[in-house]
Amino acid sequence: xxxxxxxxxxxxTQDPLNLNRRQAIKRxxxxxxxxxxxxxxxxxxxERQGPDEELVPFDGAPxxxxxxxxxxxxxxxxxxxxxxxNVQHYGLPEFDASKFELTIDGLVGKPMKLSMDDIRALPKxxxxxxxxxxxxxxSKGFMNAIYNSKWGGTPLAxxxxxxxxxxxxxxxxxxxxxxxxxxxxxxxxxxxxIEVPYGRSMTLExxxxxxxxxxxxxxxxxxxxxxxxxxRLIVPGWYGVANVKWLTRxxxxxxxxxxxxxxxxxxxxxxxxRDNEDVTFVETSVTRMNLKSIIARVTRRPTQNGNVPLxxxxxxxxxxxxLDRVEVKLNNGKWQRAxxxxxxxxxxxxxxxxxxxLGDVKPGEHTIVSRAIDTNGRIQPSADDDxxxxxxxxxxxxxxxxxxxxxxx
Amino acid sequence: xxxxxxxxxxxxxxxxxxxxxxxxxxxxxxxxxxxxxNTSISGVLRYEADSKRPWRFGRYYIKGKEKHLAEAVVxxxxxxxxNEFPKETDRESKTYLMDQENxxxxxxxLAVQLGDKVxxxxxxxxxxxxMCLDDKPPFNVNLAKGQEHVHEPKVADGTKxxxxxxxxFHGSMKGWLFVVPHRHFKLTDASGAxxxxxxxxxKYQLRVAHPAxxxxxxTKPRQIEPGSSVEWNLTLTPDHLKQQKK
Numbered sequence: 001x002x003x004x005x006x007x008x009x010x011x012x013t014q015d016p017l018n019l020n021r022r023q024a025i026k027r028x029x030x031x032x033x034x035x036x037x038x039x040x041x042x043x044x045x046x047e048r049q050g051p052d053e054e055l056v057p058f059d060g061a062p063x064x065x066x067x068x069x070x071x072x073x074x075x076x077x078x079x080x081x082x083x084x085x086n087v088q089h090y091g092l093p094e095f096d097a098s099k100f101e102l103t104i105d106g107l108v109g110k111p112m113k114l115s116m117d118d119i120r121a122l123p124k125x126x127x128x129x130x131x132x133x134x135x136x137x138x139s140k141g142f143m144n145a146i147y148n149s150k151w152g153g154t155p156l157a158x159x160x161x162x163x164x165x166x167x168x169x170x171x172x173x174x175x176x177x178x179x180x181x182x183x184x185x186x187x188x189x190x191x192x193x194i195e196v197p198y199g200r201s202m203t204l205e206x207x208x209x210x211x212x213x214x215x216x217x218x219x220x221x222x223x224x225x226x227x228x229x230x231x232r233l234i235v236p237g238w239y240g241v242a243n244v245k246w247l248t249r250x251x252x253x254x255x256x257x258x259x260x261x262x263x264x265x266x267x268x269x270x271x272x273x274r275d276n277e278d279v280t281f282v283e284t285s286v287t288r289m290n291l292k293s294i295i296a297r298v299t300r301r302p303t304q305n306g307n308v309p310l311x312x313x314x315x316x317x318x319x320x321x322x323l324d325r326v327e328v329k330l331n332n333g334k335w336q337r338a339x340x341x342x343x344x345x346x347x348x349x350x351x352x353x354x355x356x357x358l359g360d361v362k363p364g365e366h367t368i369v370s371r372a373i374d375t376n377g378r379i380q381p382s383a384d385d386d387x388x389x390x391x392x393x394x395x396x397x398x399x400x401x402x403x404x405x406x407x408x409x
Numbered sequence: 410x411x412x413x414x415x416x417x418x419x420x421x422x423x424x425x426x427x428x429x430x431x432x433x434x435x436x437x438x439x440x441x442x443x444x445x446x447n448t449s450i451s452g453v454l455r456y457e458a459d460s461k462r463p464w465r466f467g468r469y470y471i472k473g474k475e476k477h478l479a480e481a482v483v484x485x486x487x488x489x490x491x492n493e494f495p496k497e498t499d500r501e502s503k504t505y506l507m508d509q510e511n512x513x514x515x516x517x518x519l520a521v522q523l524g525d526k527v528x529x530x531x532x533x534x535x536x537x538x539x540m541c542l543d544d545k546p547p548f549n550v551n552l553a554k555g556q557e558h559v560h561e562p563k564v565a566d567g568t569k570x571x572x573x574x575x576x577x578f579h580g581s582m583k584g585w586l587f588v589v590p591h592r593h594f595k596l597t598d599a600s601g602a603x604x605x606x607x608x609x610x611x612k613y614q615l616r617v618a619h620p621a622x623x624x625x626x627x628t629k630p631r632q633i634e635p636g637s638s639v640e641w642n643l644t645l646t647p648d649h650l651k652q653q654k655k
Binding site: 055060062063064065068070072073139140141142143144 | 463465466468469511512513517535576578579580581582583
């Protein structure tokens with residue numbers, strides 16, 4: 001696939017999951033010796049890793065857990081379901097899926113009420129996308145909340161056009177089926193309790209220009225309930241919180257929506273240093289994903305002349321801005337340019353994998369860190385950089401993540 | 410959400426389960442009257458991997474070239490009514506530690522006898538919590554660095570079902586507390602070894618549970634003769650992974 005022409009694929013194109021089967025078989029055979037073959041898509045993750053490479057465990061890293069990405073065992077570009085994380089803020093709603101409907105109303109000339117059959121009858125598109133929780137990597141206690149999928153559904157923009165948008169509409173609000181009682185100004189004499197649906201919003205401009213999808217499939221199969229079935233909003237390049245599950249209503253409004261998850265939670269509070277070095281704190285809603293990379297695994301080969309041949313593999317992603325390169329640093333050495341893994345699809349809104357040979361390294365403790373750089377010249381910051389160090393909330397945890405290893409001789 | 414987590418370890422008793430085990434029995438020439446003083450069962454747990462049915466967490470628990478299975482709980486189960494374990498009275502209660510370090514419960518799996526206590530402790534800077542909805546009553550306690558919470562569990566389902574231990578602030582932190590109503594159980598270490606002594610002769614089963622893999626095995630009943638030393642090795646395979654069961 002052409003990295004210059006990525007994003008969506010219509011359903012009448014060749015199914016990417018049927019491509020490159022040879023690679024998958026090869027990969028399976030490679031892993032067979034160590035008991036790690038997994039069934040999956042055609043694209044092996046970290047294809048270059050050979051059977052003679054032994055995983056070096058990360059030092060001080062908590063064990064992998066169910067329903068989180070397992071970087072060291074991941075062997076598929078598409079994330080297996082058992083490594084898919086789930087977050088819901090208002091619990092798991094109960095409803096009759098056979099009667100599920102999507103309403104589009106507000107500032108539209110032709111409001112719509114669509115059943116799932118109606119939605120499935122609309123033109124279908126597939127959207128590959130890496131979905132990351134904005135809290136992913138905020139601490140060791142919340143790691144690996146990220147996965148890569150191919151979502152199937154119908155594009156939103158053309159559907160909105162059919163609703164005849166009112167010229168006063170500036171905001172699109174997406175509501176889930178899940179609701180909860182929210183308490184505003186708790187403990188004061190102005191306390192207010194209201195039952196509200198889970199909601200997120202974006203400008204009409206974003207809604208019409210991003211390849212938003214009303215998704216009902218994941219990886220060619222019906223979406224799982226916990227992933228948002230029967231209908232989920234898919235927002236390529238935005239953090240997971242924007243991808244509203246159990247999507248039941250879309251409302252066009254003439255003013256900004258300020259629900260809890262736009263204006264109170266998922267608000268990043270960050271100090272910004274002005275010219276006079278004063279720090280001013282600014283609050284922004286969590287929306288677009290930030291440029292990020294991580295060392296996913298480190299491998300070694302047998303010791304030669306007292307040193308260990310070392311290799312690192314990793315992944316990088318962002319909001320769809322083209323990635324230029326990833327650089328990797330071993331201990332206090334120089335940043336070295338990693339190689340892109342070209343064997344996997346180069347999709348605009350999906351993670352890319354990289355690898356780098358770190359040379360023959362002496363046994364002992366080492367630190368390996370990566371940083372992604374996009375074509376605009378933006379560099380993934382370190383934890384010491386102002387934009388991370390002055391951030392007071394844990395969302396948007398895109399700082400460089402040093403990994404420690406202990407190499408045995 | 411927690412209610413879903415709580416039922417990760419559903420009971421899947423399969424009598425007559427295919428167990429790849431080497432069983433040898435060494436009968437002692439001398440038998441005592443009760444037969445319980447020197448009757449013993451010992452063995453080693455192993456895990457035989459299958460590349461087509463991987464257990465991705467096995468890398469933490471399968472040890473060495475012999476593939477010993479660590480952090481599994483083995484329980485001795487009377488298989489007939491006439492050899493039920495006697496209730497222990499006047500037993501001195503023990504207190505076990507389940508620490509919180511590096512965003513993990515340490516140890517992740519703990520096995521205690523009913524009447525014992527567990528001391529939950531936070532030994533790191535991060536603010537943690539310890540919560541268990543399976544016990545009666547349930548508990549949910551926040552723990553700052555250095556703080557502890559001591560709890561005596563009351564629900565004792567042995568290896569059938571552990572109590573799920575969680576930190577509400579960090580969803581990836583998980584612990585399992587097996588509470589056994591008698592003293593004939595063993596939490597394996599890297600050697601995978603277990604041994605039972607001081608039980609009356611009779612018909613017994615071994616039940617093995619490994620919560621991280623949702624591994625579960627229950628052997629067929631076996632007659633243990635008075636004064637015998639029985640070597641009862643068990644090999645678990647992906648057949649014993651819950652996710653493999655239909």
